[in-house]
Amino acid sequence: MAKTANKKELILTSAYQVFKENGLEDTRVSQIVKKAGIAQGTFYLYYQSKLDVLPDLAQQIISNYTKYLTEHGDLDAGLDYNLRLAINRIFETNQEDRTIPSIVYAGITRSGDIDKWKVIYRPLYDLVANYLEAAKKKGDIGTDIDADYYSEFIISLIETTARGMILFQRTPEEIKKYKEELASFILNAVSWDPVKVL
Amino acid sequence: MAKTANKKELILTSAYQVFKENGLEDTRVSQIVKKAGIAQGTFYLYYQSKLDVLPDLAQQIISNYTKYLTEHGDLDAGLDYNLRLAINRIFETNQEDRTIPSIVYAGITRSGDIDKWKVIYRPLYDLVANYLEAAKKKGDIGTDIDADYYSEFIISLIETTARGMILFQRTPEEIKKYKEELASFILNAVSWDPVKVL
Amino acid sequence: MAKTANKKELILTSAYQVFKENGLEDTRVSQIVKKAGIAQGTFYLYYQSKLDVLPDLAQQIISNYTKYLTEHGDLDAGLDYNLRLAINRIFETNQEDRTIPSIVYAGITRSGDIDKWKVIYRPLYDLVANYLEAAKKKGDIGTDIDADYYSEFIISLIETTARGMILFQRTPEEIKKYKEELASFILNAVSWDPVKVL
Amino acid sequence: MAKTANKKELILTSAYQVFKENGLEDTRVSQIVKKAGIAQGTFYLYYQSKLDVLPDLAQQIISNYTKYLTEHGDLDAGLDYNLRLAINRIFETNQEDRTIPSIVYAGITRSGDIDKWKVIYRPLYDLVANYLEAAKKKGDIGTDIDADYYSEFIISLIETTARGMILFQRTPEEIKKYKEELASFILNAVSWDPVKVL
DNA sequence: AATGAATGAGGCTTCATTCAT
DNA sequence: GATGAATGAAGCCTCATTCAT
Numbered sequence: 050m051a052k053t054a055n056k057k058e059l060i061l062t063s064a065y066q067v068f069k070e071n072g073l074e075d076t077r078v079s080q081i082v083k084k085a086g087i088a089q090g091t092f093y094l095y096y097q098s099k100l101d102v103l104p105d106l107a108q109q110i111i112s113n114y115t116k117y118l119t120e121h122g123d124l125d126a127g128l129d130y131n132l133r134l135a136i137n138r139i140f141e142t143n144q145e146d147r148t149i150p151s152i153v154y155a156g157i158t159r160s161g162d163i164d165k166w167k168v169i170y171r172p173l174y175d176l177v178a179n180y181l182e183a184a185k186k187k188g189d190i191g192t193d194i195d196a197d198y199y200s201e202f203i204i205s206l207i208e209t210t211a212r213g214m215i216l217f218q219r220t221p222e223e224i225k226k227y228k229e230e231l232a233s234f235i236l237n238a239v240s241w242d243p244v245k246v247l
Numbered sequence: 248m249a250k251t252a253n254k255k256e257l258i259l260t261s262a263y264q265v266f267k268e269n270g271l272e273d274t275r276v277s278q279i280v281k282k283a284g285i286a287q288g289t290f291y292l293y294y295q296s297k298l299d300v301l302p303d304l305a306q307q308i309i310s311n312y313t314k315y316l317t318e319h320g321d322l323d324a325g326l327d328y329n330l331r332l333a334i335n336r337i338f339e340t341n342q343e344d345r346t347i348p349s350i351v352y353a354g355i356t357r358s359g360d361i362d363k364w365k366v367i368y369r370p371l372y373d374l375v376a377n378y379l380e381a382a383k384k385k386g387d388i389g390t391d392i393d394a395d396y397y398s399e400f401i402i403s404l405i406e407t408t409a410r411g412m413i414l415f416q417r418t419p420e421e422i423k424k425y426k427e428e429l430a431s432f433i434l435n436a437v438s439w440d441p442v443k444v445l
Numbered sequence: 446m447a448k449t450a451n452k453k454e455l456i457l458t459s460a461y462q463v464f465k466e467n468g469l470e471d472t473r474v475s476q477i478v479k480k481a482g483i484a485q486g487t488f489y490l491y492y493q494s495k496l497d498v499l500p501d502l503a504q505q506i507i508s509n510y511t512k513y514l515t516e517h518g519d520l521d522a523g524l525d526y527n528l529r530l531a532i533n534r535i536f537e538t539n540q541e542d543r544t545i546p547s548i549v550y551a552g553i554t555r556s557g558d559i560d561k562w563k564v565i566y567r568p569l570y571d572l573v574a575n576y577l578e579a580a581k582k583k584g585d586i587g588t589d590i591d592a593d594y595y596s597e598f599i600i601s602l603i604e605t606t607a608r609g610m611i612l613f614q615r616t617p618e619e620i621k622k623y624k625e626e627l628a629s630f631i632l633n634a635v636s637w638d639p640v641k642v643l
Numbered sequence: 644m645a646k647t648a649n650k651k652e653l654i655l656t657s658a659y660q661v662f663k664e665n666g667l668e669d670t671r672v673s674q675i676v677k678k679a680g681i682a683q684g685t686f687y688l689y690y691q692s693k694l695d696v697l698p699d700l701a702q703q704i705i706s707n708y709t710k711y712l713t714e715h716g717d718l719d720a721g722l723d724y725n726l727r728l729a730i731n732r733i734f735e736t737n738q739e740d741r742t743i744p745s746i747v748y749a750g751i752t753r754s755g756d757i758d759k760w761k762v763i764y765r766p767l768y769d770l771v772a773n774y775l776e777a778a779k780k781k782g783d784i785g786t787d788i789d790a791d792y793y794s795e796f797i798i799s800l801i802e803t804t805a806r807g808m809i810l811f812q813r814t815p816e817e818i819k820k821y822k823e824e825l826a827s828f829i830l831n832a833v834s835w836d837p838v839k840v841l
Numbered sequence: 842a843a844t845g846a847a848t849g850a851g852g853c854t855t856c857a858t859t860c861a862t
Numbered sequence: 863g864a865t866g867a868a869t870g871a872a873g874c875c876t877c878a879t880t881c882a883t
Contacts, residue, residue: 056868074357077852088869093854151356157414158349159272167415194435198428202404205411209403216355217365230396237392238436254842276878286844291879452863470753474857484865489858547752553810554745555668563811587831594824601803602796609799612751613761626792633788634832650847671873682848687875 057095059085061109064102069148073099073155103156104165110149114138115172122176128184132235135177136207136228143211144224150212174200181239190239203235255293257283259307262300267346271297271353301354302363308347312336313370320374326382330433333375334405334426341409342422348410372398379437388437401433453491455481457505460498465544469495469551499552500561506545510534511568518572524580528631531573532603532624539607540620546608570596577635586635599631651689653679655703658696663742667693667749697750698759704743708732709766716770722778726829729771730801730822737805738818744806768794775833784833797829 063084067076078099082092096102117138122131143149157166177200184190210231214224261282265274276297280290294300315336320329341347355364375398382388408429412422459480463472474495478488492498513534518527539545553562573596580586606627610620657678661670672693676686690696711732716725737743751760771794778784804825808818 078854079852089853090855090870091868094867098853154352154356158352163415191435194431195428198425199432201411202408202429202432205407206400206404209407210400213399213403217361227396230393231400233392234397234400234436237389237438238432240435275876280845287878288845288880289843292842296878473855478866485857486859486866487864490863494857550748550752554748559811590827590831591824594821595828597807598800598804598825598828601807602800605799605803606796609795613757623792626789627796629788630793630796630832633785633834634828636831672875673873683874684849684876685847688846692874 056085056087056091059087060092060095061102061105064099065106065109068106068152069146072148073151100155100159103152103159104162104169107153107156107166108169110142110153111169111173114142115176118173118176122180124180124183127187128180128189128239129232129236131180132203133228133232135203136232139207140211140214140224140228143208143215147215150208150215153208154212170204173204176200177203184239189241191241194239199239202238206235207231254283254285254289257285258290258293259300259303262297263304266304266350267344270346271349298353298357301350301357302360302367305351305354305364306367308340308351309367309371312340313374316371316374320378322378322381325385326378326387326437327430327434329378330401331426331430333401334430337405338409338412338422338426341406341413345413348406348413351406352410368402371402374398375401382437387439389439392437397437400436404433405429452481452483452487455483456488456491457498457501460495461502464502464548465542468544469547496551496555499548499555500558500565503549503552503562504565506538506549507565507569510538511572514569514572518576520576520579523583524576524585524635525628525632527576528599529624529628531599532628535603536607536610536620536624539604539611543611546604546611549604550608566600569600572596573599580635585637587637590635595635598634602631603627650679650681650685653681654686654689655696655699658693659700659703662700662746663740666742667745694749694753697746697753698756698763701747701750701760702763704736704747705763705767708736709770712767712770716774718774718777721781722774722783722833723826723830725774726797727822727826729797730826733801734805734808734818734822737802737809741809744802744809747802748806764798767798771797778833783835785835788833793833796832800829801825 060081064076064081067080067084071080076099078092079089081099082089085092114135118131118135122134124131157163174197178196181190181194181196181199185192185194185196210227213219214227219227258279262274262279265278265282269278274297276290277287279297280287283290312333316329316333320332322329355361372395376394379388379392379394379397383390383392383394408425411417412425417425456477460472460477463476463480467476472495474488475485477495478485510531514527514531518530520527553559570593574592577586577590577592577595581588581590581592606623609615610623615623654675658670658675661674661678665674670693672686673683675693676683679686708729712725712729716728718725751757768791772790775784775788775790775793779786779788779790804821807813808821813821
């Protein structure tokens with residue numbers, strides 16, 4: 050039934066908006082259903098609790114990263130370019146929507162279904178791993194690094210640092226500096242030679 | 248007054264235990280006071296809410312890291328040695344007590360008093376920055392890296408990765424591998440030359 | 446229409462099973478329809494609520510008593526024999542299915558249609574009354590007892606006592622003793638002379 | 644603290660009144676606390692649910708029977724007198740308050756704590772057993788009857804029959820007749836010789 | 842400072858019932 | 863007749879917080 054997919058979509062969209070407005074803690078199921086224009090009981094037809102929608106939401110967020118980087122990235126442009134693209138995108142997204150770190154972090158932490166999260170992050174990890182493998186072939190970075198582990202470290206570090214920008218309320222100037230230092234740190238980590246901070 | 252300090256200590260100790268047993272969400276003030284053997288109202292003489300005790304708890308955890316590394320670290324032993332010491336210590340502590348990531352993260356996220364956190368982490372950041380500066384002087388690592396930023400990245404990355412070990416229930420073998428890769432990643436990031444994974 | 450009778454039968458059968466498993470309170474219409482393999486709405490085509498099926502269920506239970514006693518009883522065998530037969534049967538049925546007292550009692554208590562219950566019990570009362578009348582003719586029991594009242598007392602007492610066996614979780618030995626004492630009590634009540642407990 | 648006993652007493656009193664007005668099913672905890680003039684949460688300091696108060700209520704009801712019979716009964720007056728006193732009292736109490744059978748029956752049925760009920764009924768059983776023993780000594784009734792079992796049967800039968808009066812909405816005339824027949828049934832059951840219905 | 846009985850707001854969740862298909 | 867997604871009223875119960883002692 051088309052209606053079904055529709056209801057779930059409605060819940061997802063409105064849950065995201067309410068989380069954004071009120072934060073995770075202060076979001077009530079009643080607010081979600083009100084915004085979605087559905088009955089209270091309908092919510093429980095699709096999710097068990099407000100936290101239960103987090104994986105689906107995170108799925109969208111992470112997918113958007115992957116989608117954006119796939120569309121705007123350029124394997125030939127070098128690791129440097131693609132890495133900075135990723136940093137910018139993740140920083141900006143977090144900046145625009147301060148609730149994202151909560152959704153993603155709290156979602157992972159509280160979710161009973163941890164395997165879901167592996168699946169969610171997989172495409173993003175693979176994308177970055179591809180960057181690394183391409184750079185290896187071009188001779189830009191060390192051939193002995195393990196792309197699978199390093200891609201995880203890279204994504205984790207970018208996300209964590211982006212989160213810190215929000216938590217500690219960094220100014221735009223500070224953020225700019227952090228992004229540069231972060232890029233240098235990561236590039237150093239993978240490169241044959243240390244990359245100079247510009 | 249000794250009594251007063253005693254009560255606060257009691258709350259802290261028992262709060263920690265209850266958090267450990269039940270997790271942050273499922274901890275009730277009533278459980279904390281019960282375990283502490285004090286009256287419900289007494290809790291509010293010292294803390295405003297259960298979340299209000301998190302900074303004090305995190306303070307202890309992070310201080311323990313600093314203390315341990317100060318005692319067991321050795322500036323002359325080289326960055327490699329001290330870094331692996333830090334990784335091991337943080338991984339082990341998280342492994343022994345799975346509630347630590349929640350305490351530290353949720354503490355930061357929910358705390359109204361964000362400046363408190365800067366103070367808490369400062370000594371640990373400084374310690375790692377010292378390692379870097381010492382390594383610079385010895386000519387082990389690049390002189391152009393910014394020790395302040397890099398120390399933050401390093402600590403963040405270790406903590407985030409350690410947390411991942413728990414969340415994704417990594418086996419001891421996997422954890423060992425992760426620790427090695429993580430050390431290599433960080434050492435690469437700061438060194439003149441890439442460090443080979445053993 | 447055969448289909449219709451079929452659905453009602455399905456509901457009755459599955460309702461009985463669910464009551465048996467979960468008890469009256471904890472039974473949901475959703476469970477009944479699930480077990481019956483029909484749609485939620487279909488239930489309401491035949492019954493107004495879960496309590497509404499109780500009279501039909503009790504009807505079956507009480508009819509089974511009457512049927513069994515009619516088939517296995519023997520007017521010539523004397524009151525003693527038939528009474529013990531009834532006690533055994535009612536005790537055993539209750540023992541096998543602990544939900545029967547609830548069905549019968551709650552059915553009567555909550556049912557709006559009390560006349561239905563008079564009809565349900567009538568055949569069983571009449572059967573016992575027949576036993577008493579036959580015994581009167583044979584001179585075994587007092588001619589001045591009112592068979593209509595006494596048959597009610599007898600059935601009520603057996604059912605109540607049988608229910609007590611379950612509630613108070615009597616052991617098989619205790620139950621045996623209760624059955625004997627109960628038979629003696631009832632036989633004394635109707636006989637010219639007290640009947641000795643064996 | 645005197646206050647404590649007070650609150651529990653308040654709950655008990657008002658619960659009884661609300662049960663009486665609305666019946667067991669249609670009673671809400673909110674109604675009980677409103678009538679008691681206490682906060683909703685206070686209720687749960689003393690009872691886990693509305694059903695949880697039933698044993699305490701039944702305790703009072705059964706105790707009242709015992710108390711009344713102890714005060715108005717007369718061992719020397721003979722079993723006949725005391726039995727009719729009990730029948731009258733139980734019938735009248737049930738008649739005055741139609742919710743009593745529900746309280747007592749549902750209380751037993753739903754209570755998790757079945758031992759509580761044994762304690763509640765014990766004094767009443769003992770009282771009737773005493774009547775029987777006294778009658779034995781006077782030679783009024785058979786010496787071979789077991790007073791413990793018979794007293795249970797007698798009380799059960801009176802209560803069940805009294806309940807039937809309400810359920811089937813018997814007229815005062817019918818009730819009178821039932822009481823007589825019931826007395827005769829019970830007296831026959833214990834006597835050396837059948838007692839004539841007057 | 843310490844106590845702990847009392848408070849009461851309000852979110853969660855269930856589940857009988859409906860009704861468009 | 864049959865379906866089952868959707869409804870939404872309504873009651874339970876928790877639990878942080880207070881305050882008289």
